Amino acid sequence: GQQLNQSPQSMFIQEGEDVSMNCTSSSIFNTWLWYKQDPGEGPVLLIALYKAGELTSNGRLTAQFGITRKDSFLNISASIPSDVGIYFCAGRVSSNTGKLIFGQGTTLQVKP
Amino acid sequence: EAGVVQSPRYKIIEKKQPVAFWCNPISGHNTLYWYLQNLGQGPELLIRYENEEAVDDSQLPKDRFSAERLKGVDSTLKIQPAELGDSAVYLCASSSGLNTDTQYFGPGTRLTVL
Numbered sequence: 001g002q003q004l005n006q007s008p009q010s011m012f013i014q015e016g017e018d019v020s021m022n023c024t025s026s027s028i029f030n031t032w033l034w035y036k037q038d039p040g041e042g043p044v045l046l047i048a049l050y051k052a053g054e055l056t057s058n059g060r061l062t063a064q065f066g067i068t069r070k071d072s073f074l075n076i077s078a079s080i081p082s083d084v085g086i087y088f089c090a091g092r093v094s095s096n097t098g099k100l101i102f103g104q105g106t107t108l109q110v111k112p
Numbered sequence: 113e114a115g116v117v118q119s120p121r122y123k124i125i126e127k128k129q130p131v132a133f134w135c136n137p138i139s140g141h142n143t144l145y146w147y148l149q150n151l152g153q154g155p156e157l158l159i160r161y162e163n164e165e166a167v168d169d170s171q172l173p174k175d176r177f178s179a180e181r182l183k184g185v186d187s188t189l190k191i192q193p194a195e196l197g198d199s200a201v202y203l204c205a206s207s208s209g210l211n212t213d214t215q216y217f218g219p220g221t222r223l224t225v226l
Binding site: 004006040041042043044045048088090099100102103104105 | 116
């Protein structure tokens with residue numbers, strides 16, 4: 001079945017540093033999404049991407065939809081302690097099913 | 113506005129026992145999803161409802177799992193009998209339409225099967 005490979009699996013950084021994580025797939029997706037999950041909570045949508053090459057920002061977060069439609073990255077600038085959590089990418093193949101395929105997640109730890 | 117509500121938040125049962133999870137979606141959301149999330153993994157779709165109709169249940173293990181959304185609002189996911197490997201977080205999400213990307217997730221039910 002379709003799979004998303006997300007990397008790195010975990011990151012431990014100093015407060016103020018920039019962070020980059022990415023997702024790749026063997027399949028083409030027409031939508032890429034990035035979610036954040038805090039402990040004991042459900043995932044919360046951060047950024048949605050709809051077009052190949054699209055670059056979208058949400059505050060200190062920036063995400064891009066890869067030109068090949070098989071990859072996406074998420075950058076976090078000037079990290080702060082509340083950025084701690086698990087970040088998931090998710091892709092959607094067909095716009096008429098709504099089905100999302102999630103990556104395995106990147107666990108981010110920020111040292112104050 | 114209230115978010116997606118799930119109960120219970122935690123459940124511990126012995127194997128072979130039945131268990132049920134309840135979800136109340138955001139008011140007005142006609143699409144409801146049940147996901148399974150294993151430790152260290154992303155959510156995996158189990159079933160999707162459009163109103164009261166299950167339109168995608170291809171990933172639901174039908175020998176022991178069942179779900180219903182009788183009036184197109186609340187939904188219940190049941191496992192009978194539970195197995196050790198069913199220990200996971202069960203997430204419910206809702207959205208206002210097929211093509212919207214904003215699936216709002218509930219906090220999940222953490223199931224432990226002993």
